[in-house]
């Protein structure tokens with residue numbers, strides 16, 4: 001029987017697939033040991049999964065005396081997932097296999113302010129292009145997942161008063177994609193999606209309680225509690241970018257004054273770098289500014305790489321401010337891991353060191369005793385991996401899927 005889109009699976013079947021997906025092949029004895037299932041139950045569930053084409057034989061394992069055992073593996077090419085990472089200025093789409101491994105990805109500039117109709121029609125066009133490039137048949141794709149930069153009501157798949165997406169409030173994003181592409185769609189906040197990506201394929205594997213902090217044009221936090229994304233009462237959990245800082249008077253994109261994002265977000269840092277260039281505080285930045293007429297967070301990163309003292313100070317200060325906000329979260333939530341991802345995290349070791357130092361300095365020693373603060377290992381792919389994985393994780397209620 002051919003695989004159908006998101007077949008209904010029992011808890012045991014889900015658990016077998018979650019165990020198999022991390023290994024290239026396991027013997028039945030090893031699978032029984034890892035899942036804790038008896039042989040009869042395991043055989044029956046494997047039979048059902050074989051019927052769905054989701055497991056296959058993967059050669060023979062090493063013998064421990066007798067006959068060599070047959071190995072079983074997860075057929076991650078039994079289906080594919082479409083994946084969308086919609087940022088404030090960039091749109092990335094991808095096609096992945098069922099293990100959320102990217103087969104094809106395409107990135108294009110976008111402008112959220114054009115509104116949902118214009119932007120979502122770009123999404124659909126780019127997905128169609130990705131399908132062609134991937135060589136995957138349309139009917140092999142099980143569903144589509146998408147992360148967008150604002151709070152989302154998980155029930156309806158509609159953005160809820162997103163601070164940086166004018167015209168998107170309550171727009172039926174999920175229904176639009178389902179109608180245009182004819183697959184089931186899952187819509188979530190971009191940072192939640194990245195946290196799922198980190199949990200699926202990055203540093204968050206088998207970590208029960210962690211925070212994923214995205215520092216790009218916006219700053220947000222994905223909260224993973226007991227292996228699950230915590231979305232809050234209204235889907236707004238983790239919107240730390242719009243917490244006001246007492247010492248900041250910058251105007252934020254959301255219209256409020258003093259938000260963390262208006263000080264340490266990529267756009268705010270680029271603006272501060274331009275001011276330093278104009279004021280003659282950094283010769284290095286001034287020369288790029290003269291040439292380009294503007295500066296970006298990437299230019300700031302280059303200046304840091306060259307050891308420019310004004311750039312070093314600015315990035316150090318941004319790290320301190322982000323670290324102060326995170327220290328409140330550490331004292332409140334006691335995570336064992338904080339992962340930093342997104343464009344500003346590319347400012348590198350200096351930002352990370354400054355965030356880490358501030359967290360240690362401003363949090364309770366007992367809360368930081370075993371905490372790890374690390375850069376994401378998934379780079380720009382966390383969003384696409386997560387938007388694929390979230391479809392599986394949510395549907396099959398996976399927790400700590402290793």
Ligand SMILES: [Zn+2]
Pocket residue numbers: 163241242243252253254255256259261
């Ligand atoms: Zn704000």
